[in-house]
Amino acid sequence: MTGAALLLRRRLPSAAWVLPPILAALFLMGLGLGASFLPPDRVFAALTGTGVRSDGIIVWNLRMPRVLMAMLAGGALGLAGFLLQRATRNPLAAPATLGIVDGAALGVLTFLWAFSDEANALTVPILWQPAAAAAGALIFAAAVAWLARRDLGGPLRLILYGIALGALADALVTLMMVAGPVYRAGQALIWLAGSVHTASWFEVTLLSSVVAVALVGAVPLMRPLDNLRCDDATAAAQGVNVMLTRGAAIGLAVLLTAAAVSVAGGIGFVGLVAPHLARRIAPSGTGAQALTTLGCGAGIVAAADILARLAFAPLEIPTGAVTAMIGVPVLLLLLLRGRG
Amino acid sequence: MTLRLDAAQGGYGGRPVLEGIDLALGAGEVVALCGPNGCGKSTALRALRGALPLTAGAAMLGDRKVTEIGAKALAREVAMLGQTPVPPEEIVVRDLVALGRYAHRRAFAPLAAADHEAIDRALHRTGAWSIADRPVADLSGGQLQRSWIAMTVAQDAPHLLLDEPTNHLDMGHALVVMDLIRRLAREDGRAVAVVLHDLNLAARHADRIVLMANGQVQADGAPREVLSEQRLALVYDTVCAVLDHPKGGPLIVPLGSQRTL
Amino acid sequence: MPLRLPSLLAAVFGLLAVASLHLGLRTYPPATVWAALTQGGTDAEALIVTTLRLPRLLLATVVGAMLALSGLLMQAATRNPIAEPALIGVNGGAAFAVVAWIVFLGDPGMPALMAIAAFGALAAGALVFGFVAAAAPGFPAAGLLLAGVAVSALLASGVQVVVLMNEGVMEELIFWLSGAFEGRPLAGLPLAAALGLAAALAGLALAPALDVMAADDATAAALGVATGGVRAACLVAGAALAGAGVALAGPVAFVGLAAPHLARLSGLRGHRALIPVAVLWGAILGVGADIAARFVLYPSEAPVSAVTALIGVPILLVLLRRGARMPT
Numbered sequence: 013m014t015g016a017a018l019l020l021r022r023r024l025p026s027a028a029w030v031l032p033p034i035l036a037a038l039f040l041m042g043l044g045l046g047a048s049f050l051p052p053d054r055v056f057a058a059l060t061g062t063g064v065r066s067d068g069i070i071v072w073n074l075r076m077p078r079v080l081m082a083m084l085a086g087g088a089l090g091l092a093g094f095l096l097q098r099a100t101r102n103p104l105a106a107p108a109t110l111g112i113v114d115g116a117a118l119g120v121l122t123f124l125w126a127f128s129d130e131a132n133a134l135t136v137p138i139l140w141q142p143a144a145a146a147a148g149a150l151i152f153a154a155a156v157a158w159l160a161r162r163d164l165g166g167p168l169r170l171i172l173y174g175i176a177l178g179a180l181a182d183a184l185v186t187l188m189m190v191a192g193p194v195y196r197a198g199q200a201l202i203w204l205a206g207s208v209h210t211a212s213w214f215e216v217t218l219l220s221s222v223v224a225v226a227l228v229g230a231v232p233l234m235r236p237l238d239n240l241r242c243d244d245a246t247a248a249a250q251g252v253n254v255m256l257t258r259g260a261a262i263g264l265a266v267l268l269t270a271a272a273v274s275v276a277g278g279i280g281f282v283g284l285v286a287p288h289l290a291r292r293i294a295p296s297g298t299g300a301q302a303l304t305t306l307g308c309g310a311g312i313v314a315a316a317d318i319l320a321r322l323a324f325a326p327l328e329i330p331t332g333a334v335t336a337m338i339g340v341p342v343l344l345l346l347l348l349r350g351r352g
Numbered sequence: 353m354t355l356r357l358d359a360a361q362g363g364y365g366g367r368p369v370l371e372g373i374d375l376a377l378g379a380g381e382v383v384a385l386c387g388p389n390g391c392g393k394s395t396a397l398r399a400l401r402g403a404l405p406l407t408a409g410a411a412m413l414g415d416r417k418v419t420e421i422g423a424k425a426l427a428r429e430v431a432m433l434g435q436t437p438v439p440p441e442e443i444v445v446r447d448l449v450a451l452g453r454y455a456h457r458r459a460f461a462p463l464a465a466a467d468h469e470a471i472d473r474a475l476h477r478t479g480a481w482s483i484a485d486r487p488v489a490d491l492s493g494g495q496l497q498r499s500w501i502a503m504t505v506a507q508d509a510p511h512l513l514l515d516e517p518t519n520h521l522d523m524g525h526a527l528v529v530m531d532l533i534r535r536l537a538r539e540d541g542r543a544v545a546v547v548l549h550d551l552n553l554a555a556r557h558a559d560r561i562v563l564m565a566n567g568q569v570q571a572d573g574a575p576r577e578v579l580s581e582q583r584l585a586l587v588y589d590t591v592c593a594v595l596d597h598p599k600g601g602p603l604i605v606p607l608g609s610q611r612t613l
Numbered sequence: 614m615p616l617r618l619p620s621l622l623a624a625v626f627g628l629l630a631v632a633s634l635h636l637g638l639r640t641y642p643p644a645t646v647w648a649a650l651t652q653g654g655t656d657a658e659a660l661i662v663t664t665l666r667l668p669r670l671l672l673a674t675v676v677g678a679m680l681a682l683s684g685l686l687m688q689a690a691t692r693n694p695i696a697e698p699a700l701i702g703v704n705g706g707a708a709f710a711v712v713a714w715i716v717f718l719g720d721p722g723m724p725a726l727m728a729i730a731a732f733g734a735l736a737a738g739a740l741v742f743g744f745v746a747a748a749a750p751g752f753p754a755a756g757l758l759l760a761g762v763a764v765s766a767l768l769a770s771g772v773q774v775v776v777l778m779n780e781g782v783m784e785e786l787i788f789w790l791s792g793a794f795e796g797r798p799l800a801g802l803p804l805a806a807a808l809g810l811a812a813a814l815a816g817l818a819l820a821p822a823l824d825v826m827a828a829d830d831a832t833a834a835a836l837g838v839a840t841g842g843v844r845a846a847c848l849v850a851g852a853a854l855a856g857a858g859v860a861l862a863g864p865v866a867f868v869g870l871a872a873p874h875l876a877r878l879s880g881l882r883g884h885r886a887l888i889p890v891a892v893l894w895g896a897i898l899g900v901g902a903d904i905a906a907r908f909v910l911y912p913s914e915a916p917v918s919a920v921t922a923l924i925g926v927p928i929l930l931v932l933l934r935r936g937a938r939m940p941t
Contacts, residue, residue, distance in 0.1 A: 098603065104759050158931065169933055171758065172695060176929045179866065183922035185528070186791050190919075191910045239454045241440030248403060249434070250507065251427025251455030280766055324742040329777060333770035344760065348748045 028294045030306040035083070038314040042079035043071050046321050081211035082317040082331065083310035084219045085187065085276040086286070090309020091226065092265035092272070093283030094290070094302055098237040099261035104171045106284035107269040111152045111178035113280065116273040118181040119148020121188045142218065145274030152177055153266045215275040222271035226264050230302060233261055238298040279316075279332045281339030282309050288346045310339060353414035354378065355430060355511045355543060360399050360409035363535060363567075369395040371567035377511060377543035382534055384558035385547045388588055390565040393547045394435060399511050400545065401432045413511075427455035431509040433500055435516050435547075437541045439488045446484040449474055452506035452559065474506035478532055492524035501532065512536060514546040518553060526550070530557040551604045556597065563587060576602055585610065618879055622893040626674075633670045634662055637907050638752045656703045669794040669903060672919075675802060676794070676862045676894045677872075677899020679809045683854035684869025685876075685891045686816060689823040690847035691742075693757055694874070698734070698855035699866035701761030705768035706737020706852075707859035712772050712786055716779045723800035727860040734856030735849065740764055744849060748794060756870050792863040794903045794919030812850045813888060819843055820884035865918050867925025868898045898924065 043059075044050045050058070050067060057063030058071035089107055096105040107113045123144030127136045156177055160170040235313040239247045243253050272279070286309035287301075294304035316334035323329060356376035363369035369392045377383055385393040396402040399411050402418035411418045414431055420473075421429070431452070439448060451466045452474070456536050463471075474480045480502045483495050491499065497517060504512060514533065518526035534557050537544045548554045554561050555575040563571045563578050565587045571578040584592045589610045597603040634646050641658055649659035650667075680698060683749045687696035687703075698704045710733025711726060721729070741760045748756060772790065776783050787796075816823070822838045830840050858865065872894040878888050909915040909923075 036833045074505065109762065161936070172933055173930070175700070175758070175762065176926050176933070180926040183919035183926070186916050186919040187910060190915060192914055235454065235457065239451050241438075241443070242448075242451060243434070243438035245403065245432075245434040246437040248423070249427065249430075249432040250452060251424040251502075253423045281763075291442075296442075324774070324778070328776060329774045330770075333773045336766045336770040340763045343763050344744060347756070347759065348744070 028290075028300070028304045028307075030293075031304065031311065035307060035311055035314070038311055038318070039079055039083070042082070042314055042318055043075045045071075046075060048325065077211040077213050077216045078317065079314060080216045080315045081219060081276060082274060084216065084223055085272040086282050086309035086311070086313025086316075086335075087306040088219065088223050088226070088268040088272040088309070088322040089279060090284040090286030090290075090305045090312075091230070091285055091302060092222075092268040093285075093309075094287040094305040095230065095233075095237075095261040095265040095268075096283070097287050098240060098298070099258045099265070100170055101240065102170055103288070103342060104284070105174075106281075106287075107265065107273075108178070108278075108280050108283060110156050110173050110174035111176075111181060112149045112156075112174075112266060112269045113273055113278055113283075114178040114181035114185070115152025116145040116149035116270045117278055118152070118185055119144040119146070120274060121185050121269075122148065123186050125191070142271060142274040146270035147268045148181075149273070152181060153262060157262060211275070219271050226268050227306075229260070229264050231299075233257060233264070234299040234302065237261060248255075266337055275314075277330075277332060279313060279335050281336050281343065282312050283345075285339040285343050286312060289342065292346070353429070353510075355400055355411075355413050355418075357396065357399055358409050360396070360406050360411060362399060362404050362406040363395070369567050370399060370404075370406075372534070373399070373567070373569055374414055375400070375545075375562060375569065375572075377545050379510065379543050380537055380541045381559040382537045382544045382546060382557060383560045383562060384554035385545060385562050385564060386549070386551060386554050387564035387570075391564040393564055394515050395567075396564065397432070397515050397545060400513055401430055402426060403432075415530050419574050424455040427507065427509065429509050430511040430513065431507040432513040433504050433515065433517065435519065437500055439496070439500075441489070444485050445480055445487050445488060445491070445502070446471065446475065448488055448499055449484075449502045449506050452503040456508065456581065458553075459486065468513070470506050470508055474502040477505055477536075478502040479528075486507075493520050494522075494528070497521060497525070497529060498532075501529070505536065510542055512542050512544045514544070518548065518550065526553060551579060551584075552597075555602050555604065556599075568590040579604060617882070617888060619893060622890065622897065626893060626897050626900065629897060630670055630674070631903065633673070633900050633904050634666050637666065637903055638659075638912055646909060665795075668799050669797075670900060671802060672797060672799065672862060673794045673899040673903040675809060675899075676858045676865065677804050677860045677868055677895040677897070677902075679805060679812075679854045679867060679895070680868040681872030681891045681895020681898070682809060682812055682816065682888070683851040683858070685873040686729035686812070686854075687851040687869075688873055689826060690851070691757060692827065695758055695870065697867070698851070698858075699864060699869065700765070701757060702737045702741045702764035702768065703734045703852050703855045704859055704864035704866065705765040705772075706740075707731070707734040707856040708790060708864045709733055709768040709771050709775075710736075710856075711860055712775050712790075715782055715786065716775050721792045723798045723860070724804055724848040727801045727804065727857045730860035731853045731856030734852040734859065736766060737764055738848060738852040764937075788916070789863040791867040791916030792921070794862050794899075794906070794917055795914055797862060801857070801861055805861055808857055809854060809892075811905075812854055813892060815846070815850065816888045817885060819846070819887065823847070823884040863918065865899075865921055867921045867929070868895055868902075871921075871925040871928045872898055875928065878932075881936045 040052060040055060044052060044055045048070065050070065054063055054067050055071060058067040061068065093106040096107065096110060097103060120141055123141055129135050156170070156173045159173045236252045239250050239252045240254065240257060248254050269283070287305045289308045290301050290304035294301045313331065313335060316338055317331050320329050320331045320334045323334070354376055358372045359374045360370050361368060364484045373392070373396055375396060385396060387393050395404060400408060402411055413421060418430070449471050450463060450467070453463065453470060457467060458464070475484050478498050478501050483491065483499070488496065488499065489577055501517065517529055517533065521529060530553055533546060534554045536542050538585055545556070546588060558575060560573060561575050561578040562569055563583065570587055579594055581592055581594050584590065584604065591610060593605045593607055595603040595605060635641055635643065645658050646662055648654070649662035653659060653663065684697045685699070688694055705893070707730035711730050714721065714726070714729050720726070741757070741764050742762050745756045776786055822843045825836050826833045826836050826843060833840050850867060855869065873887065873891045875894045876891040879890070881887050881890055898921065902917055902924060905924070906915045906917050906920045909920060
């Protein structure tokens with residue numbers, strides 16, 4: 013190992029500092045760009061309440077919840093992917109590849125299907141939808157974990173179980189869409205594709221409280237997850253309660269995924285790509301990487317949302333389609349360079 | 353406190369491997385677990401660590417069952433290195449060794465001065481100081497094994513369990529590792545149990561050899577007593593000559609197999 | 614291998630084929646079906662049997678067999694048990710090519726559409742395989758799976774966006790995108806059948822080479838197999854088969870995975886035996902899924918791909934549980 017290669021491996025230790033300014037810039041762009049363009053000075057004026065009243069409505073009521081929700085959903089999915097990758101020691105683990113996203117979608121569709129009446133109206137409050145997403149996500153995560161219980165460390169088989177069960181959930185979702193009557197079936201289709209344009213302050217509050225709870229819950233997991241980078245037996249010999257750590261990390265990931273999916277739909281590839289991106293730019297500590305992953309996820313979805321508004325304007329395309337278009341090339345590039 | 357197995361029975365998925373084992377580790381001594389493939393050496397080591405569910409008997413640390421001790425508390429008492437530990441993908445030796453401090457660290461606090469001391473000491477002790485900043489992926493087999501042992505040393509546990517630590521090492525590196533293990537027992541007063549295939553390494557470096565076969569202890573004592581020609585023929589199905597090592601102790605020379613292939 | 618297994622499978626297929634003519638929204642007695650087939654006629658029953666059920670039986674048979682063969686060839690070429698058109702992006706490439714062509718340039722008719730789909734499948738396959746070959750030589754299952762899932766997702770997003778741009782064709786395309794044997798144009802069917810037959814014969818001719826390639830490349834080369842050529846031929850044939858299948862019936866998943874593994878599960882070794890049996894299994898799965906699609910959401914018609922997933926996923930799970938020929 014030569015000194016130069018060593019330097020390459022050590023990477024730039026502090027590249028993560030670029031994240032806060034990027035996020036701030038994306039936040040302001042998200043407030044300014046869209047069907048009606050607001051230059052930065054008008055955005056600032058609206059933010060401070062000194063601008064025109066219509067600008068204030070656009071910024072505060074329409075775009076701010078949307079930008080915040082994109083960032084929160086992205087951060088939640090990124091963090092979920094990070095926890096899953098660490099818990100399973102599997103670089104391919106992510107909410108989507110482990111079938112958790114499809115499970116949450118199935119939960120929501122089942123909910124809409126079971127509680128729609130003849131007139132296509134919901135018979136119970138929409139508030140229960142996140143709970144249904146969480147139930148679906150939990151069932152599918154538990155099923156994947158149970159199927160793979162003997163070789164949770166075997167990277168391929170775990171993902172195969174996830175993809176297989178995800179395909180099953182996906183098939184059931186398709187059948188339910190056809191079977192109907194689903195409450196606002198057209199909206200369900202858009203929601204499935206992943207979308208943040210209907211964000212409300214209520215959803216932002218819901219999602220941010222879940223993310224906050226998950227962050228607090230993740231703090232005591234950071235150190236055992238660090239040790240869990242070794243194999244199970246070695247980590248256990250170091251004093252780590254392996255099953256408890258793994259179960260808690262997967263549980264938090266399920267919670268984050270369910271919350272993000274129930275409000276923002278199937279936004280894919282963030283959970284897979286954000287942790288890999290963070291690994292490239294963050295300092296090596298587990299906690300620092302978790303935070304960097306949060307930021308990367310937030311940035312990816314916020315950028316995707318801006319692109320979704322502008323790329324085919326006036327047509328808006330699903331945010332999930334854009335995250336896939338951003339995430340996939342990034343992922344392939346990372347794989348090509350890192351052989352990870 | 354003594355770490356020991358009392359009439360331990362257990363195995364994997366209903367298949368019994370240990371059929372009533374008694375084994376005790378004394379402070380300051382190196383105990384080598386030897387025996388033919390599949391005799392239960394590694395399983396006995398896992399049982400000592402509480403990593404194997406026992407169907408009868410118990411693994412005891414002093415007067416407590418190891419299974420009743422919390423994960424961190426047990427890790428402060430017993431360190432163990434498996435046969436094929438898997439290192440994290442991107443990590444330097446020093447950070448790997450730091451993982452051994454897990455059970456000693458306070459919640460939310462960064463590595464304390466005591467942790468840094470223990471890490472530095474372990475690196476020096478095991479001769480891994482010069483490679484402390486190298487990525488684990490670039491190490492040779494001998495260097496990697498040294499790093500792993502440094503990690504278990506940093507754990508600062510009075511009991512040390514090592515499963516075939518000389519596996520895949522050449523003659524020279526194997527000797528270095530065994531000398532290190534011996535010093536960890538002698539100088540620090542640790543109780544060390546080490547699974548070994550090479551009887552001559554065991555005879556040279558262990559204070560005591562526990563010879564196992566079919567999940568039972570066949571003999572337990574000083575190398576000279578345990579490694580008799582008759583017993584080796586019985587346990588290994590192999591005719592051996594037991595000679596005198598030029599530096600003392602027995603020297604085993606296999607002469608021929610009693611098995612026909 | 615005695616002929617017992619193929620004859621048994623052929624008998625099962627025959628039963629399913631007969632059943633698929635009888636069963637549906639309305640179930641007819643054998644006499645009615647027989648009369649419709651032999652004498653034709655213009656009454657509703659005869660028309661349903663001859664112009665609806667018979668065509669979709671043929672389509673399900675051919676597409677099922679093509680997908681099975683596609684999966685088997687790709688699995689052999691990559692030495693990777695999970696290579697299957699839907700998982701490695703090939704179906705996605707075909708679907709994207711078809712959707713983009715129809716939305717931007719209009720519907721060119723079935724034979725042309727098959728060529729377009731095959732081209733899309735080849736391009737996506739080349740992207741995935743080329744990427745894996747560059748990033749991780751030896752087609753490791755995890756790398757192939759990841760690249761395939763990633764490229765599939767990318768193409769699916771592309772499909773979503775393109776479909777959104779033309780609401781006129783949206784409804785029909787969305788139906789086709791979840792797989793349909795019902796009401797599809799049959800113009801390309803003879804061509805597809807010929808393609809499938811040619812690929813099967815080529816596969817049989819290459820069978821000894823495919824068997825040897827189960828070992829590593831160096832060994833296969835030392836035994837005299839032109840590994841590069843055989844692999845390229847298998848991948849091209851596999852992608853073309855999958856592409857033509859997608860043009861005909863939409864992206865149908867899991868048949869290409871399940872059929873070859875069902876063939877292996879019966880203890881068969883060697884591609885000379887595997888190819889015909891996997892093709893039979895593909896036809897059985899295709900026709901079986903087509904029948905099931907009529908009843909899962911009775912009286913509505915269910916998307917075929919959802920049904921094949923319902924059938925294929927449990928099979929995949931059983932395979933994984935048994936660890937049959939699956940790397941860990």
